[in-house]
Amino acid sequence: MKNFKYIYLVIFLAAAGCSNDEFLDREPTDILGEEQVWGNEDLVFSVLADLYNRLPDYQGLENWWEYTNFDEAFASNAGDYGRHQNQEYSYGDWGMWDYAYIRDLNLFIERCEAATALSTESKASFLAEAKFIRAMVYFEHVKRMGGVPLILESMEYDYSGDPTYLQYPRAKEHEIYDFVIAEMEDVKDDLPNGSTKSRATKGAALALVSRAALYAGSIAKYGQLTPEVSLPGGEVGIPNSMADAYYTTALNASEEVMSLGTYELYNQDPDKSENYTNIFLNKSSNNEVILAKDFLVQGRTHGFTIETIPRSLREENTSGGKLNPSLNLVQSYELLDNTFAELPTKDASGNPIYYDDPMEIFAGRDPRLLGTVIVPGSSFRGKKVDIWAGYKLQNGSVITSDQLGGQAQLPGSSSSVQVVGFDGPIDQLEWSAQNGFYLRKYVDTSVGSGQRGTGSAVWLVRFRFAEILLNAAEAAFELDQLDKAAEYMNQVRRRAGFPVDLTPSEIDFDRIVHERKVELAFENHILWDKKRWRLAHRIWNGVSTNLTNNPGDALAVSTRVFGLKPYKYYEPGSPNNGKWIFEEFVPAPVFNAHRFRLGNYYSFISDGVRNNNPKIIRNPNH
Template identity: 35%
Template sequence: MMKKIIYFGLLSVMATGFVACKKDFLNRQPKNLVSGAEAYGSLSGIEALTVTLYNDMKTEDMDSTVNNEAGYASTTTDEAVRSYPWGDINNSIVGNWYGGWDYRRVRRVNDFIEKLPGALITDDQKKRFIAEGKFIRAFHYFAMVKRYGGIPLVTSVQQYAPGDDITPLEVQRSKEQEIYDFIAKELDEAIPDLPESYDASNANRITKYGALALKSRAMLYAASSAKYATVQLNGLVGIPAGLANAYWQKAMDAAALIMDSKKFSLYKGDTDKATNFQKLFLNAPATEAIFTKMFQSPDKAHSFDYYNAPQSFRVDYGNATNPTLEMVEEFEYTDGSPGILKVLDGSGNPIVYNKPTDLFIGKDPRMFATILTPFDAWQGGVLEIRRGVIDNGVKYTSEVLSDGYPTIKSEFKRVGKDGPLTTNDPTKTGFYIKKFMDPVNRVPYGRSTTPWMVFRFGEILLNYAEAAFELGKTGEAMTALNLIRERAGIATVTVVSLEKIRHERKVELAFENHRVWDLRRWRTATTVLNNTQFHALYPWIMWEANGNPNTMKYTFEKALAPKNSRTFPEKLYYEPVPQGSPVYIQNPLY
């Protein structure tokens, strides 16, 4: 039989005893190659092996794009539009771009689990590492099942040598229900053997609460499929409706175990509600972060700041993600009233504001931590967003940033230094993203280190609220929902509904790459994104002859964001199954 040598990615610092380092090594890229025998011969070798396994996880973090450079998932939903006019992601129908059908990653974790019994470590250590492997394997299968429905279920390493008959190795698709049940089983087996916490050198490894968080999310998706999707292809996609409540209950129970543990709570480190919410994503505080992907520059960093910096604050690129007016207006006022921005009076005339920032007074503090609005303070300057000048009732604008007013060469510019423009790069909506962005520094390409909370307590409360409501437990749902709203600084609700819970997910989890999956699992994308054109907010300065532009007043106009329509065909609820050998049954409508 052919001898096979398996190679694994290790850290270059392994030989220096990195396990004792204070910094968690999981925030570094795997390096170097050593044989499997060497890797399984010590605790440090096995811990280093897991760097590759964790690095394989499709966490959909700040470096995650769906198509084209800086093509973030939010710009394919109702959260945002893309500023750049180039790229396939600007097509009205955007699909088949997630990928994730990568069984090499599954093979690596299968190999890891199979080899651990022979490793030169203690039995307790073996149990813990096997549990970590099962969590990672469950994570891989969840990443695939939410994209494709039922997929091939492979739990052992398949061996193949040139000339072998591959037919016995071909594994056809399992039913979608079977994959979700496998995920639940994997996590149930892993949870008892995972610790509640680690020391500093292993701080970002998975704990039992991270595994419970994955179970809560995955079972929420399974329940949604059972209730809102249709069983097709003999169960390869869709789950029987009669199983919905059982999955809702599993999602609720997993969330409840995290809540009852008292190990986590909503972050409340700053008395200012907006600042508090902003810091949550810059620091991933231990009170709320259940499982976090850390970054370190230059070894393992990302480029979110580089691609999303506002026009006049960019290093080179910038502007990529432009929140829609619809997203801004999803954020309520603090008294709980709808968040529609008041730009017209009762007679339909534009309201004149003494300062442009006055338009946003009283909005949900989370909005100020999530979205940069016109004339916000930013990185020691001001975000100057102005569409043009109104002089004696006449509008003067431009499609370049350099045109002055009242003459082309005047120092004062018609359009603000940060746009908006209907062409070129600056914002198309009048807004920029703020969540995750460094508020002090302009960060070059590949140097951002803002952490990514794969699971956080805020999501767990929302998972609990949704599952509880679907099970008819409205009191429990409202309690969890109001914890979120109280932390945010807005009025709590006295009546709960599915619409309110879904609304709260949209604003609390904005730009955290949940929205694209929520629209899919609820089967609402075909409605929300049905030939939809999103809107922009255009600030206009009210010109005063011989006046000081710094004290002039503003009005606002709601307009269509240019060239940013969205359509979501029914078939996009699932991605097309890749074909090769074997040939798989294809998903519906492909």
């Protein structure tokens, strides 16, 4: 009977509704019409906020695993070991072809231009912001795909059976860069000078010009090293003759950011390592950040700290410790006398070097190392992180455990003692420091940020002033303005803690590459920098080599992720008993070298895209 009662109720309500014409004519209450949206600035901003939120980040705080695709880090998560086991990059990796997004932006711009209820000031601001987002989206396309169709108006199908009028060919690669640059120059003065970090500003528009022009200049210059990575129509590849003009644009845009007086290097903490860390944690008084994805502004948090916090300090039992920075990166941090050196694990005779404290092996290096990486012996959240691999005996054997903090008996002892750290490293024990390191950068120090019910509100920095200085240094170097190149690079290095400047004669391509590597580590630059310099196929060449002994060499092959095991030395009666020794190693899941092929410089355009539009030609080497 109960079911019949429900049926009768539905019939009654339907009949009652049909008997009243006014009911059918009522406006829906759960859908806003265009007039309602474009008559209310708050509603317009809510639409714009969604467009901001869709900006893509190949590497970011919501997808930690992408940081482990190259040589910056190891993925201490069993489901991601494949990133180190069969790493021939797919032609489709990091690709993008999102014209639904571009259509939404074009529609927003058209409707904003047609709106009559908005103030002149608000209308100009909304338009400038939407054009900034659209330029960012086209920049994301071109750095992945090369030239793409440049569509600047919404298109509608007329259902005539002939869709050819909707089919646009690919623009030349340089035309997309030119559009991004020209669009930002056009709208920059309609944007505020500062006052926000999560929305477009004049500084953000100029930062995009700085980065885009630098990329285009690099492709124009270094693309000549890979002539087979080009297309005769210019959809891929930029003429070498355009390089200097792009470098000049990049330098001018960078210097215009400097002249705004809005941005400066963050330099508030006397401890240089902590100062560097706090660039990414301190939101309240930070004039270095130009544009960031601020999750708290969106009323949400993320789980990056949950996934990456050291194992012994985690606040959830189901995660932690998944991202281990590589020894490749760690040894790239030079000494404070401006020289490069391997970590000293052995003396000239090949014997182990003994240390009283595990931190000693990292002493005298660029402070950005400890601001980026949690190394053996260091602390986090006021607690010592327990990274050590076991006891090394005189005969070379090791006493350890397959359990974190595990215990065993040492020779000559009748009781058990701890023989491995509570943070690892233990081979193939996921969610621990499998290669001897944890990430420090972006990991939240706030209690509760490692819990799923709370999460972290640390922002993802997209543009910051240090990058602008390095962009300017690189552009000036390429234009043979070495005095400027040295001054801009040295500003970044002085803030880092280097007591002696580099001279103009010491600025070379290797220095440009290195400085970006350490200053911008884990900031979604590694892939795009190596691609634009045409270095990627040379350093990730598929050959399983040893760890380079020249970390300052831009061409040093780095195809496998290395680690560092700290051991306590055990030889009672020896002056070295209880001291620390270190051994470089390759984590067990790393058994294949990264291989970047020429076809990886530009991603694959899907068969579906090309079938729908025969004017779209393939990328080279696909």
